[in-house]
Amino acid sequence: MEPTILSDAATAPVQVSRRTAAVEAFEDIVYGSVAGIVGKYIEYPFDTVKVRLQSQPDHRPLQYKGPLDCFRQSIRADGFLGLYRGISAPLVGAALENSSLFFWERIGRAAIYASGYAPREQPLPLSALWMTGAFSGAMTSFILTPVELVKCKIQVPGKGEAGAPTAHLKPIPVIRDIFRHQGLRGFWHGQLGTFLRESGGCAAWFGSKETVTKFFRDWNDRRAAASGIPNPIKDDDPLPLWQQAIAGASAGMSYNFLFFPADTVKSRMQTTPIGELASGAMPQRTFAGEAAALWKQAGITGFYRGCGITVLRSVPSSAFIFMVYDGLKKYLPMQ
Template sequence: MEGEVQGHYEASSEKKPQISGIEDLAYGSLSGMMGKFVEYPFDTVKVRLQTSETQVFSGTLDCLKQTWKHEGFHGFYRGLTSPLIGAMAENAIAFYAYNRIQSAIHAFSPSPKQSPLTLNQLFVCGALSGAICAFVISPVELIKCKLQVENVQGYGSSGISKPKFTGPFSVLTHLLKTQGLRGLYKGILPTVARETVGVGFWFGTYELVCRQLLQVQGKAQSKSELGATSIVLAGGCAGIGYNITSYPIDVVKSFIQTDDVRDAAAKQRPGILSTIKTIYARGGVPAFYRGLGITLLRAFPANAAMFMTYEYLSRLSVALR
């Protein structure tokens, strides 16, 4: 795979200007914000399908109809504040860590500094950045999932009951009061597993598609020369890669993080193995992929928006120097 780049995507042996770590953080943050606005309604439906009994929703369309019927447009964006902040922080750290880890590999590698990293090395860079991100986003996703699922418990009755939580801050204060800081990291192990696998494939798929497009186009020598259509395709495929590989882990994570909302009377909270058994009992292997359809539907445009935002802000920054 000739003509591909390290770090910030430059392919030729000529040394190119690279964006700083501060710019990485800023552009990653903005790309996360763009992606979250696009994907959040789909994410709400996904979490509700993952965690609800099959008699609550017959499928994706039924979940969409019932959410609109009971909560209207606002229902699809319930709990957005926390994950919006989390997405900005996650993407900022993901891009920053990804590029810094690449630089570290180059520093300790006997290969020439301008030599492109292999796809395996890039996957490792992505996986390590994902593991770091997990500790940032785990509390955010915990709050998000509780807010997304809470209202569902009243569906099918004469009317939905008054929510226990009024918003992200309400969930946060409740968790700190009842469980302390430890309560904010409920589900951290499956979150780390999901992000390590998922982000590894996220960046890995993006790099792979970009390399293939560079080979097909021939004239383009670096990612900075790929057009918007190519970036959209590579970014969308990256989102598909992330979700297909990490989805079963995400189901387990969501189930663990919402167990007290779904069954407040339960005396014992399930662990990872018992959660896997419970999910399997609900419908076998397909139960671990419930809601995958709408997740993939949102993954392409959301991740295309994220990579487009990051790439073009990076290019603009370099062009203005």
């Protein structure tokens, strides 16, 4: 039995189905988690470099000249596996993030249909799909901020009194440290940056993917009509793998590039050592205060440190996330 709303055929009419909303929600959670974990393993070394480039403090000389220099210094200091430092928390975060994104995106679609904006027997327009992506990202940001806070503090090694790197941090001690110094509220430090990045970025993530998917479906139809041969790819069939990959890759690049400055400010906020905040050695800046300090230090280019490598790693990561998710939804539907 096919799902009520097909991810790879969002612009196709909704299929009438006896499957319950609970089953579809469970699919979103399980398959979104699997897809997120696959994507995280692909992108994590690049994400580590990105966070280290973003979080260079404004009151010290820059430690890294660029992505390649950061890779060299990181591998020299910790080996290649050091780039996977702290991946346990991000794996949990990736599972939570992607399952939440697909779950809330489906809820957003259902809400738009329920509002009467579009008849249920017709596909949603692309403008509505960009809106459901923004809604999904906004809701997910509240789940994601604590996970990213822990991840960022593990990825960026702190400095001791003599300037030497401190011991490698682990998730549980970091969680305890945050709670001891800042309480429960401290886990949402940097929430505004996550909210801006996720709501805007996920509008682009889902919207770009569906826009490119629609382009390929129309293109396949035109090619079939020109050749006089019926198009073998139906509306509820997945696209060829190379077309799925391009659609997913375009989604990742759009997500990461358009709202990268918000992510940079968030990373700087979240990598400030807790001890320095607690002792008053460093002020706990607001989002606007951190952005102003970065502008004063480096101007507009400071907001895009690590952007190139982030967009590059999003190509395979996002492509695999959508391919795995759509493939599981299509070929392993839960009854």
